[in-house]
Each structure stands twice: as C-alpha cells, then as structure tokens.
Amino acid sequence: MDERLLGILADSFPKILLPGLMVTIPLTVLAFSLAMAIAVAAALVQFARVPVLTQLCRFYIWVFRGTPLLVQLFVVFFGMPRIGITIEPFPAAVIVFSLNEGAYCAEIVRAALESVPAGQLEAGYCAGMSYLQTMRRIILPQAMRTAFPSLSNSLIAMVKDTSLASNITVTEMFMATRTIVAATWEPLALYIEVGLVYLLFSTVLTKLQSIGEKKLGAYQRQEG
C-alpha cells in the first residue's frame, strides 16, 4: 500500500466516523425508538382486536412491508413537495425509517404477544387485575423478552439500511464516503473503510444484544 493511499485513509477516517456519530447513529436511535412505539401500539391494538384500528394497522403493515424502503424514501422526500409538503432530508429519513421499521417490528411484537400462554392473562384476572394492568405488568414484559432477539436483529439491519438515506441527500456516513471517493478516486479502499465502520457499529450492537439477553433471561433460567 502506498503512502498516498494510507494518507487518504487516515484523512478520511474522521470524516467518515464523524457523520457516523452525528447522523447515522442519531438517525438510527431516533427512528428505532419511534418504530418501537409504533410497533408496540400496533401489536397491542391487533392483540386486543380493537375494531377499525386493527384493520388500519393491517393496512399500514401491508403497505410498508410490501414496498421497497428506497421507494418510500423517494415518495416522502421527492414526491411530497408536489402536494405542498416539503420535509428536510433528515426528518424525512426519520419518518420513513420509523414507519418502515415499525411495520416489521409490529409483526414481531404481535407474534410474541400471541406466544404468551393464555393462562397468564387469566391468572392476572383472577388476581383481581384488569386487562390493561395484566398487559402492562405481565403479558407485555414476557412478550418483549421473547421478541428481544428478533428486534435486536432488526435494529442491526436498520443501522446498515440507513446508508440508503444518502439517496435523499442526508449526509450520513455513506454519503460522506461517496463525497471523498469523488474527490480522491479511491473507491475500493474507501468503501471498504466505511464498511468496516458499519461492521464496528453492528458488532457493538451484537455485544449489547447478548448482554441484554442475559439480563432479560434471568427468569427463564432453569434450576439444576
């Protein structure tokens, strides 16, 4: 490897990492938090079979799981201004990522809720608790424990998918890398470099996932 290339890699590293820390991670954290709120709400509505809202949730999930993320980004960022709704790139990305991720996670949470034995809800009733009290204290915590590994996987997938936001001019890590490539013409080294940064992020999340699973799994440990 020649000195010039090493220089470019060293120079570009902070220029890639910085948008990673300042854009990719905040985008992921914000969108995933919103996605969780959407997912839990949509899953609970379906679990309780709330009329009308259940159908609305099914429709929402059907649309967002059935169309490409990139198309959704383009519709919101490039399409909406046509009907007078102009959204800045970053908020547009947050909206689309949270809706898209929310649709997938809603299915994960719903399946997890349904896997909780029916006897748990009945035991809550017989202990004098209401439906909502039992859901909040007994059923949802158990479901979230079940859903945790799948939700973690979705989060890790989403960190990488945020690179698509470069297509709607969000200056996240991948966008930053493309800019440097255009100036230096070292695509191979630079794209590998940004790939390694994504790998670093994913690895940290995977570590956090296994720590989280250990903590949450306490009650599932069997004796002997």
Add this chain to the structure above:
Amino acid sequence: MLEVKNVKKSFGALEVLKGVDLTVNKGDVVAILGPSGSGKTTLLRCINFLETADQGTLIFDGEEFQLGRVPKRDIARLRKKTAFVFQSYNLFLNKTALQNVTEGLIIARKMPKAQAEEAGRRALAKVGLSDRWDYYPGQLSGGQQQRVAIARAMAAEPEIIYFDEPTSALDPELTGEVLTVMRQLADEGMTMLVVTHELSFARTVSSHTVFMEGGVVVESGPSKEVFGHPREARTRAFLQMEEAGQRTTRSDFL
C-alpha cells in the same frame, strides 16, 4: 355465601353444562368429582367469569347476578373477593415467587408495597417456601409452583378459593405437599370449592361432595353420605372405579 342455579354453557353445538346447581356456605370445603369431560372446569370458569355462561344465576354474598350479563365492573369487584388455583399453576413467569404473591395485592388492591411484601412472606411461609421467595417459576418444581399459586390465592384473603384439579399436573410424589397445604387451609376455615380426582382428599377434607357427569350434578351432599351411602348407581360406579385405580397407582398421603 355462593350459590349458582341452572348454569348452562355450550361450546358451539356441544352442551357442556346442562343446568347445574351448587351451593357453598361460608367455611365449607366442597369437592367436585366426576369423570373427565363432565364440565367441572367449565363450571368453575363460568363462576369466575373466565367463560361466559349462556344462562344461570349467581348469588354471591346475597347479591344476585344473571350469568352471561354481569357488568365488567361487577366482575372486577367479585374477582377481588375470590381466588383461583389452576391445574397448570399459571404463575406469572416474569415474576419471582414473592412478586407472584404481591402483584395482585399491590396492583389490583392498591396495598402499600411494604405491607404486601409482609403478607407475601407470611403466605410463602405458610406453604413452606420462605427460602424460595426470590426464585422464578422456571426454577421451581411443579409442587413448589402450585404451593406458590396457593400462597398467591390466600394472600389476597378471598372469601372463597376455587381449585381446578390442583394436583393433576403433578408427578404423584409431589401431590402430597400440595394436598397438605390445602388441608391446612381447610382446617383454618377457608371456604373452598375444589375440583379434584383425589378421592381421599374429598372424603377426609371436604365437608360436601358434588358428583358431576355429562354436564349435570348427579348427586351431592355431605361427603360422609356421598362416600358412605351413595344414592345414585352412577356415583357408586364412579367411586368404585376411581378407588380401584387409585389404590394401585397412588400412595395414600393421609
């Protein structure tokens, strides 16, 4: 204190309860016997509103309700006066033994946490599980789980506890510890309605025995009479069959 009249319940075309009457007085221990499929579980579930009966009257503490259209508010109020012990324990899997006992006290009955924990520890001590208070259900044996479930039931100081075959899911060597706890509870004067296959428990602990078959009560009366001089041929046949079976398969705990 508890009376049900003419309880009917069908699942689709299958008529499971065909007009069941039952009375439980304060301090009574009433055993419900009967072959599998006779509707015993369904009856208990209808009485505690886990199933909605098609028809029937429930009188609880002198208050009369038409089963099938009891307002939610009344259901919630009645459930706080009762407790249920399930065949499959149904302990809250994400809660420790102590939390299983205190959860309903704190959340449903709004008892201060310290007071609930004291009541919880007392209840666990009574079922002999003081040292397991911080174990999760998955770390306890079936017999221990059922004893926690009984502690959960009695800590709420209900007016009556319903038991649905509390020992049927247990290995034979673990039924004794659960029956002992139930007997102790009966001795303390707790009102209990117990669906069971344990004839010796019904004979020696329950004050009254009800024999159900095919969705109707075939015979009921003081346990001494039902066991000593069964009036109905079907009761006699059932008791003989069960006794023959249990002598060979189960050791008598009493």
